[in-house]
Amino acid sequence: MQLKILIIEDEISLNQSMVDFLSAAGYLCESVFSYKAALEKIDYYSYDCIVLDIMLPGGSGLDLLNYLKLDKKTDGVIIISARGALEDKIEGLQLGADDYLIKPFHLAELSVRIAAIIRRKHFNGQSIVAAGGIQIDTGSKSVTISGNPVELTQKEFQLLLFLVINKNRVLSKNTIAEHLWGDSVDFPDNYDFIYSHIKNLRKKIVAAGGEDCIRSMYGEGYKMQLQ
Amino acid sequence: MKLFTRYNRVNITTTIITFVVGSIAFYYVLNYVLISQLDRGLHVEQTEILDFVREHKRVPDPLTTKHQWTEYIPATETITHPKATTTEAYNKLESETEPVRQLVFTIEAGGRLYKVIVNQSKTETEDLLQMIVLVIILMIALILLFNYLINRKLVTALWKPFYTTISTIKDYKLGEKKALQLPREKLDEIDLLNTSLNSMTERIHQDYHALKMFTENASHEMQTPLAVIRSKVESLLQLSEGKEAMVHQLMTIEDATLKLSRLHQSLLLLTKLENRQFELSTPVDLTAILLLKLEERESLINAKELIVSVATEEVYLSFHQHLAEIMINNLLNNVIRYTPLHGTVSIRLSKESLSIKNYAADGPLNNEKLFQRFYKEEQSAESTGLGLAIVKEICTLAGFHIQYRYASQEHEFTIYFNTQ
Numbered sequence: 001m002q003l004k005i006l007i008i009e010d011e012i013s014l015n016q017s018m019v020d021f022l023s024a025a026g027y028l029c030e031s032v033f034s035y036k037a038a039l040e041k042i043d044y045y046s047y048d049c050i051v052l053d054i055m056l057p058g059g060s061g062l063d064l065l066n067y068l069k070l071d072k073k074t075d076g077v078i079i080i081s082a083r084g085a086l087e088d089k090i091e092g093l094q095l096g097a098d099d100y101l102i103k104p105f106h107l108a109e110l111s112v113r114i115a116a117i118i119r120r121k122h123f124n125g126q127s128i129v130a131a132g133g134i135q136i137d138t139g140s141k142s143v144t145i146s147g148n149p150v151e152l153t154q155k156e157f158q159l160l161l162f163l164v165i166n167k168n169r170v171l172s173k174n175t176i177a178e179h180l181w182g183d184s185v186d187f188p189d190n191y192d193f194i195y196s197h198i199k200n201l202r203k204k205i206v207a208a209g210g211e212d213c214i215r216s217m218y219g220e221g222y223k224m225q226l227q
Numbered sequence: 228m229k230l231f232t233r234y235n236r237v238n239i240t241t242t243i244i245t246f247v248v249g250s251i252a253f254y255y256v257l258n259y260v261l262i263s264q265l266d267r268g269l270h271v272e273q274t275e276i277l278d279f280v281r282e283h284k285r286v287p288d289p290l291t292t293k294h295q296w297t298e299y300i301p302a303t304e305t306i307t308h309p310k311a312t313t314t315e316a317y318n319k320l321e322s323e324t325e326p327v328r329q330l331v332f333t334i335e336a337g338g339r340l341y342k343v344i345v346n347q348s349k350t351e352t353e354d355l356l357q358m359i360v361l362v363i364i365l366m367i368a369l370i371l372l373f374n375y376l377i378n379r380k381l382v383t384a385l386w387k388p389f390y391t392t393i394s395t396i397k398d399y400k401l402g403e404k405k406a407l408q409l410p411r412e413k414l415d416e417i418d419l420l421n422t423s424l425n426s427m428t429e430r431i432h433q434d435y436h437a438l439k440m441f442t443e444n445a446s447h448e449m450q451t452p453l454a455v456i457r458s459k460v461e462s463l464l465q466l467s468e469g470k471e472a473m474v475h476q477l478m479t480i481e482d483a484t485l486k487l488s489r490l491h492q493s494l495l496l497l498t499k500l501e502n503r504q505f506e507l508s509t510p511v512d513l514t515a516i517l518l519l520k521l522e523e524r525e526s527l528i529n530a531k532e533l534i535v536s537v538a539t540e541e542v543y544l545s546f547h548q549h550l551a552e553i554m555i556n557n558l559l560n561n562v563i564r565y566t567p568l569h570g571t572v573s574i575r576l577s578k579e580s581l582s583i584k585n586y587a588a589d590g591p592l593n594n595e596k597l598f599q600r601f602y603k604e605e606q607s608a609e610s611t612g613l614g615l616a617i618v619k620e621i622c623t624l625a626g627f628h629i630q631y632r633y634a635s636q637e638h639e640f641t642i643y644f645n646t647q
Contacts, residue, residue, distance in 0.1 A: 017458035082450030104454035193530035220478045
């Protein structure tokens, strides 16, 4: 069964980018551009995850969120907003949003957050993410490659999960750095530390009998090549 | 100095001077009037004696009372212009020497020349004068005292609404939802002050909210196109496999987008700090934040092979969680960015201060410009030039004091918490 995502964002090109990206990742996407259209969709259908912008023509995304919760809908919600104000973030999460992403964000980051929300909703957090020979148990935080258990550090685990969820896509170093370190990296002069994490991860995958599937893109990004 | 004290000082001084000058003048005028009266009495007596001599051709018998007595002494010389003088004379009836007003003149009676001395006692006049002066002094003292007391009561009562207004203004914060609402007052001046302040803050309040809305909306309007650019770069990146030059160019665009968005967020934060839009009242575990932020940077520290030593005490501050994180983040980011490979960093957190030192061989930084916005020691593409300005602004808001020193080849940034 294909997972369904509703994208509520009034900026048409951004909406389209998200649809393209998430469709490529295997989701069934629907997009709406206004408060009213969003309300209709929410009323008639249910989604595995809703990507929700706060400032919409015709109303506030927070009202939509309120409506969803009053109606006891179980759709997962991730807010995407330019309003980074802490109060908005807290308000959004208090109203029952599952996550909050501040614009501008990386699509790969959005994808991995959506995947986490869906895992929580559907499998109570006990979910296996698998691709190629790699099996990641996000509940127990354990990894097996070709059936062999692999010991990973916390950062390596996060990195592997990020690469697997965004498999077959080029991820820039900025994207990876921001996912793994958030605020703590503000333009480091070199991303050597990412390179060393990637190098260690590759070694461990190969040592466990897995295929060396992480490709470097001219030193600017990485891609996990899996069928 | 208080207005009342100042007013009182001037008021009392001028009152005293006026009264002193007035009293002296009053004394002399009174003295002059009383003496003229005595002199008139003397002249009346003189006229009576002259009349008597003209009628009887002899001098009258000397008349003696307590207040006035006359003497006749044979004389050889005529006094042409008799004048009354103040002197002393013996009063037989009182058996004492008294101050008198005396008129001496000559008269011919029965072919002989007499010198006539008429004395008017001044004792009673002086007594009267003394009484009057005493009464005046008492009156002045009473007037001054009552003046002072009334002023004090009245002025304190009059200024009360003024002080109420002042304390309301002091407690007023722009971040509050409402404009200042000072009450109407009976006194025109205070009422004018209050209504002017009300309308002024009303205007400021409106402008402030318009500005706040503007920055928030501007932020929204700018971040969305940035998000579009970023998502398109990511999409293009997927199509650029095998095209190395394109990948590099796309990464340049992505870096610039990222920088623009960070720059914008930083400026927004600075605006909010300046507008004092943060409540600094949550207890914050600074030690935990510092250790957490260090742990998050472990990979970066290892990549540069920095030697970091940390000494911490348990420090709780009444602060703002988010701002504390930003403050620590910015300081740590700077240290990690600017310390050379294999350099040493020492961090010490105590209840009084947070000190971060790092090795630097290239001399001190410009202490004056260091905390200015967009100031960079060297043109570095990675830095926004806002990190320290933000730290400084947070410190100012929280009442901390930040200091930079360069000693023994080390930069040292110290934040002193306001804990006296």
